[in-house]
Amino acid sequence: MPPHPWLQRQRYLVDFTVGALGRRKGRNLALVAVYALIVFVLASVLLFSQALRHEAATLLSGAPEVTVQRLVAGRHDLIPGTYLERLGKVRGVTDARGRLWGYYYDPVVAANYTLLVSPDDPPPAGKIRVGSTLATTRGLGVGDVLSLRGHDGQPYAFTVDATLSPDSALLTADLILVNEQDFRAFFGIPTGLYTDLILTVPNPREVTKVAEKVLRALPDTRPIVREEILRTYAALFDWREGMVMVLLSGAVLAFIIFAWDKASGLSAEERREIGVLKAIGWETSDVMAMKLWEGLLISVFAFLLGYLAAYVHVFGLAAALFGPVLKGWSVLYPDFQLSPHVEAFQVFTLFFLTVFPYALATVVPVWRAAIADPDAVMRL
């Protein structure tokens, strides 16, 4: 069964358009290359930021609903374990426990480590478990000794019991797990004091209320809700993403000017061609449709090329080109693979903001040539 005349007409127009694009290969290839590059850069930034936000959200989903810190003169201080009893009585809290963690600056590699007491399966006395990135940086293996300077200026020697899995590098890159006695002895923290307290609040709708009650019960504390941490990370990534976008805006503007110039300028040959098409029976709408197809074919192809390249760049090559800008600075860089995460709205927005302006830039200027009387072609 033959196709509908309208559909057949579109196929003919696409055929003619593809041929026309091929007749100006050099110009169109240059356009596609630059266009794809811009999409690649923009999409890489968006994909990477979005993936980091998604990763942060996933990781934080295992964090406690409420973390309670004690403040002295506005600064974070150690918190007494006696507060646990009062916190455990707050309605909505099903579990409250103390947490011990701290930072250590290692002048050997000029890096900060996080020391943490793991309540579940802590290492034996005198032993530690280290993150894979830290182990690589310090050249540590199982059985090696890491000597750190304690609060009293004395060296504390810890034997590496195990290295943590590289898969968890995003969380454990700079982590050292120790047992409680070693931690307290190393930092000089007496029994009964903790770094902070964590509360389990199963009902998410009660979290804010619990935080209010904690503040009322313990005015010298600061309850931190998990969602606030998420928002902070999101804001951080948004800010970094925005900074990169601003830096790229110059390149984007240059591309807009370039694309407009290329798309809107009709060569004498193209004008002549339009005149001939009008003379042999093409309407203005046929010419405009052909030009619209031209704009769409170039922009959609360039978009797909750029976006696919961005996807491979971000999820295959860990955004090698500007990952550090968005990830942040650190001596101990976690080596991690982001899990692919694409937001449909983001794709659509980028598509809409790149494809349609270009297609319009192709069509609008040709309108003038398309409405001209075709008799001019008789004088060519």
Place this chain on the structure above:
Amino acid sequence: MIELADVRKAFNQGQHNELWAVRGVTVHLEANRTTVLRGPSGSGKTTLMTLIGCLARPTSGRVRLHGRDVSGMTERFLTELRRQTFGFVFQQFNLVRGLTVEENVMLPAYPLGVPRRDLLRRVHALLDTLDLGAHAQAKAEWLSGGQAQRAAIARALVNDPEVILADEPTANLDTELSQRFLDIVADLKRQGKTLIITSHDPLVYESPQVDRVVSLRDGHLA
């Protein structure tokens, strides 16, 4: 069939370089006849042809096709009329470079959305008639003068129009090819086509294929 009643055509009207290319021409062109519009360069014959072929609208006067006034039609209707009624053979042929002969000949039928198979059948029949069957896949820029003209004629015929308009068809051809063109004219006449040709070539306007010569000078009938 085609009537022109006191048609005038001006370019750049109202400006310092205003030019009246056609100044009050009244002529009646009959169907199934071959008419040559003859005159020196600047006589207005090409402009008159564009008015006859609905490529342009007259500044004043009336153009009637089968008794129907087409002078005031909008561009959309004129284009449709042009597509159905007229086939053009330009002086420079104006084949699209980079396209094959087959693709060039198909072009006027694209907006109609004719099924591809039917269109190709029609195109190849035309090319065979004009001895271009073997060159269907040749690029337009590879053709000789005579081949290019025959390709242009095939393109003009693809929508099976009533009227063929040819502007200085022998201007770029030698005597032999010009004669060949006139043989094609004879063939088209036999098929019942109306032909309107502009020319200042005696080989054309003195040919026995031509039924009538309309002479022009300075935009007037001479």
